[in-house]
Amino acid sequence: MIDRRDFLGRVGGLTALGARMPGGASAQPLPGQIAAAMSASAARLYETVLDLPVDDTHCHPISDKDEQTTERQFLERLALAAFPAASYFPPGVLREYQSGTAEVRQRLDRQHGIEKVLSEIDYHFRETVFVKFMVKELARFLGCRPDLPSVIEARNARTRGRYFAYIAELFRDVKLANVMVDTGFTDGLQAEGMQRFASAIRPTEMRALARVESLLGDLLREDVPFDELESRFHARVTSALDGTGNYGMRSYGMKSYLLPRVGVIRPQYDAAVARTSWDEYRSTRSDPPGEREIASRRGQRLLEYMLTLAIEECLKRDMPMQFHAGDGEAPGVILRNQHPYYLEEVVRFERDGRLRMPKIIPIHAGYPLVGEAAWLSHLYTNCYFEVSLMTPFVHQGLVARYLQIMEAVPLSKILFGSDTYNLPELYWLAVRWGKRFLSQALGVYVDEGMLTPTEAIDAARMVLHGNNRRVYNLPV
Secondary structure, eight states: OOOHHHHHHHHTTOOOGGGGSOOSTTOOOOHHHHHHTSOHHHHHHHHHHTTSOEEEEEEOOOOSTTSSOOHHHHHHHHOGGGTTGGGGSSTTHHHHHHHSOHHHHHHHHHHHOHHHHHHHHHHHHHTSHHHHHHHHHHHHHHTSOSSHHHHHHHHHHHHTTOHHHHHHHHHHHHTEEEEEEETTOOTTOOHHHHHHHHHHTTTSEEEEEEEHHHHHGGGGGSOOOHHHHHHHHHHHHHHHHHSSTBTTBOEEEEEEOOHHHHSSOOOOOOHHHHHHHHHHHHHHTTSOOOSHHHHHTTTHHHHHHHHHHHHHHHHHHTOOEEEEOSOOOTTSSOGGGOOGGGGHHHHHTEETTEEOOOOEEEEGGGTTOHHHHHHHHHHOTTBOEEOEEHHHHTGGGHHHHHHHHHTTSOGGGEEOOOOOOSOTHHHHHHHHHHHHHHHHHHHHHHHTTSSOHHHHHHHHHIIIIIHHHHHTTOOO
C-alpha cells in the first residue's frame, strides 16, 4: 500500500514530468522518461497502453485552413477564450477585419480597438500550462526547440503542400483507429471536403454523427404548417441514420446541442403542445433578441418534441444520442444551463411509467461538474460517460479527474474523446495525454490493490476503444 501523501500527490498531479528531466532545448519527455515519472505499476501499464488502438468518440473533421499558420493564428484557433471574440464588437466587424486589406484593418482597429482585445486573448492563452506543455510535446514530435516560434516554423515546413499527410502522421503516431465525427461543426467543409479528410486519415475510419440542430435549423426559418415541419424533419433524421443524408454519409448516432440553450430538457410526446409552440415561435422569431435567456427558450416545447422524435429513431436502431454538457463555448451558450443533471429526464425517457433506456452520452465529462456527470452515469444504466475536451485541456489534472470518474462510473461505460476542432494537433494531444494520465490513474488502483495489472489493462482497452465499439455497434 502506498501512503496517503504519495496517493494525494498523484491525485493532485504533483508528479511533474519536467521536474525529472534535464534542462535545455533537448528536455523533451521521452517514453522512458515519462515512465520514470510514474509509479512502477503505472510505468508497466503505460508500456502496454502506448500500443493500444484508440477510438475518438466525439470530434470534428479538419479543413485545410491551417496548412500554414502563425503563432497568433494557431493559438486563436485553439483558445476557447477566442470563441466569443466576435461578440466584443458590432456584428460582422471582426470578420471584416480578418479578411480586410491593411487599410481596412487599420480603420476598424481605430474604431473598435480590435487589436487590444485580440492581444489580450492571445497573451492570457499563451500563459496557460496547457500551451506551455503542448509546445514541449509538439517540439518532440517535430524535432525542434521547445518554444512556440520554433514549433510553428517546424510545423509550417512539415505541412507545406502535404497538410493531410501530416494529419495522417499524427493519427498513426498515436494509433487512432476510429473517429466519430460530429457534423454539426465542420469548419466550413461540405461533403467533398469531409470525404477528403476521411480518405486522408485511412486506415483510421471516419464515422459520422448527425446533429439534431443541423437537420432542423433551416426548417425553423420556413413558414410551413406543423405537420409538414414534423414530416420533413423526420425524413431528414431517417435519411441521416439509414441513408446518405449526413453530408453524403450514413450516421452511427446523433448529437444534440439543446441543453445549453434551454437548461432542463424533458421528452415531449404531445404533438398538440409542439404545434402550439411552433405557432408561437413563428410569431416571435423576428422579434429583437432581448434578454438572452428568454430568447433562448423560444420554441422550447417544439424543440423538445423534435428531439424526442430523433431519440425515438435512435432507440429503434440501438444508436446513441450525445448531448453537449458542461464545457464552454461562451457566449453562444448559457453556461449555467449545462449542468449534467439537467439531462436526467431524457436519460429516463419515461413514458407510461416505464424508463425506456435510449443510449444517452453526456459529452465533455460535464466539465467542470465531472462528479455530477459521473454519478448520473452510475445511477442510470443507459447513461454513458465521455471525456472529450476535458481531455486534453485539463492535461496533468486528468490523473485526478480519471480517478474521480472511475470511483463511480463502470469501466464499461467510459468513452474516450477529444472534441478536436480546427487543428489536428488536438487529436494527437488528447490521445497522447489520455494514454499517459489514464495509465497513471490506473496505476494508483493497482498500487492500492483495487485492480490487478490485468484488470487495469482491460480497463484501458475498454476506455480507449472497446466501449466505443460496443455502444456504436462497430466491429471489434
